[in-house]
Amino acid sequence: MADLKYKTPLLDELEKGEWPSFVKELKRAAAKKPMADGLLGQLEKSYRDKQTYWKHGGLVGVQGYGAGIIGRYTALADQFPEVTAFHTVRINQPAGWFYSSKALRQLCDIWDKHGSGMLNLHGSTGDFVLLGTTSEELEDTFTEYSAAGWDLGGSSSDMRTPSCCNGMARCEFACFDTMALCQDLTMTYQDELHRPAFPYKFKIKIAGCPNDCVASIARSDLSIMGTWKDDIQVDQAEMAAYAKAGKDIQGEVVGMCPTACMSWDGKAMKINNKQCNRCMHCINVLPKALRAGKVRGATILVGGKAPILEGAQLGSVVVPFMPMKAPFSEIKELIQKLWDVWGENGNNRERIGEFMLRVGVGNFMESIELAPDPQMVLHPRENPYIFYEEYFEEE
């Protein structure tokens, strides 16, 4: 390995141990790229001083786009001139994070030419995240990616890059085609993705079933989660096979069903489907014998977010069941209404989940033209401070 400019005794400790080391990766990049070497130097100093030395980025970007690049500058340009500017480029990942080796090599070759040679696979929003390039390189970098068929992802107050689980590509639990929907929404809303015009960020995540492998309920403003309406399909022969193989069906499945709607007499599995809340547990444990029903679609939840500003929220149900088939018109209509209402009335830096609570979820539902539905709440309100809108006037 080439001699590196900065000594990193503290970081070197992180090359030990069995988990793959990001320090080793930084050194591999640093052998070719002075920027990565500078990053190592500054990071070592952070490890010594227990603090960051990055400044908040100013506005940087490429022509025609208002998003996709995040500015980043070091506070220690005199000590680490290599990372004076060290911007992030977010490349929109393919749906489901599937790649060919050819595509990955192409992405890497362009990045080696223009940036630090370091990346995040992937960012938590989903993008293919390139870490570290200068303002001067941005246009050329993007021109080359664009010519190769890649585009930028979201950042700032726009629709962030949608992401989805691998769904029907490789999961029998998928209740609709998550990747097709993800691709469709990404293409439909290119303008909203690339040109920030919202009060704040808007994340869309798509999971094929209530296992929610992409954490959509926690990590997105709009969570689209597969589900079914009719009865769980039971293959009694496979049930018998599980039992014969020694599976503890009573203990592991029936006894753990949260709605106590299953029974097993050693021969047949019976499910009271009216009681089932579609939690997935039994299907998870007995995938050969149990399958989601045939009437499939998605539950739509709105408002999930991390704590900043008004406290963490999980998404909450706005549409209990929506069919989810191309051309996906119903969900697009809903998205448009959400954006219209929030875009018009949301405060600056107010996530849609906070907006919903501020105006009152009942009012919010009214404004997006959804009728009140007991599925939207765990139970009716307990608090009697009701703002009545109907009353009688004296004659």
Add this chain to the structure above:
Amino acid sequence: MAAPAKRQTDIGPPHYEQFLHPVIKKNYGTWKYHESIKPGVIVHVAEGGDKIFTIRAASPRLVSTDFVRDLANLADKYCEGYLRFTSRNNAEFMTAEQKNIDPLIADLAKLGIPVGGMNNSISNIVHTQGWVHCHTPATDASGLVKVVMDEMIDYFKHEKLPAKLRIAVACCLNMCGAVHCSDISLLGIHRRPPKVNDARVTDLCEIPTTVSACPTAAIRPAVKDGKQTVTVDDSRCMYCGNCYTSCPAMPLANPINDGVAIWVGGKVSNARSMPAFTKLAIPYLPNNPPRWPEVTDAVKHLVEVYAKNAVKHERFGEWANRIGWPRFFELTGLEFTKYHIDDYKLAQKTLRSTAQIKF
């Protein structure tokens, strides 16, 4: 390089179809069931009988282009040139040939990449940028992930927990890694308000924007030595760093006070119990880079107590709810402090308004 005359815009990502392994493409939407082959290896079987084997490999997420090329080479050797990544930043190799599994795992081992993270294991840690690349972190993210996964490596490589256990790291309250719903969350925390550099506020900051950036209205405009600046009401500040985003003259980093809080019992899946937020277990541990021994000890301890006491399929929070949180503190030996009692909005929801108590 000669740039193309006209750059394309708004072309979106390439269509995923071209990146699907032929067996996946052929059986798209017709998968029938899956079975575990061994830790880190799963097979999906299609209605028509086709099989695809998936091998899940670790990744530090922060990687060099050469790391990606290493993966690409293995995909060429064993997987007809296709691979994917998971929502938790693992790499997944898919092959239709069962005989490829062991040689692929051996080749990964030569690169120092372990295989695992499926079913009842600890998978890769979702995390954020930390000192590597962000301006508000109270700790590093990649470093914490590395030392915790080194410590927990057996739980990655083997499936010996009662259920899956998801760990997440976020380096400040913004929680770009959404740690608020994981089984165990490590959260970088600041404990002191920002220090206002009065001399620089006028140059670097727009005062109304800075004042309005604060979610708790702790910031007020002020005049000092005839210059416009701001003051912070320390008693209202909850150290979110939002002001620093608007105003670089209000740095929040504080090396002797910043550190890590540990939260437990969150989940996002709907299996059995509803999705749930994490709850505070340990309010503060010091930043002790490079290997954060206090943090790794705490995580190991929490995992071991859970593994010993939970029943099969029970996630961390389901276990703690079943036995009751008082018992959780008893079994773990953690101190219960006044910080564990919520005092922000909706705190009432978390109080015990019943005489139903386990002793």
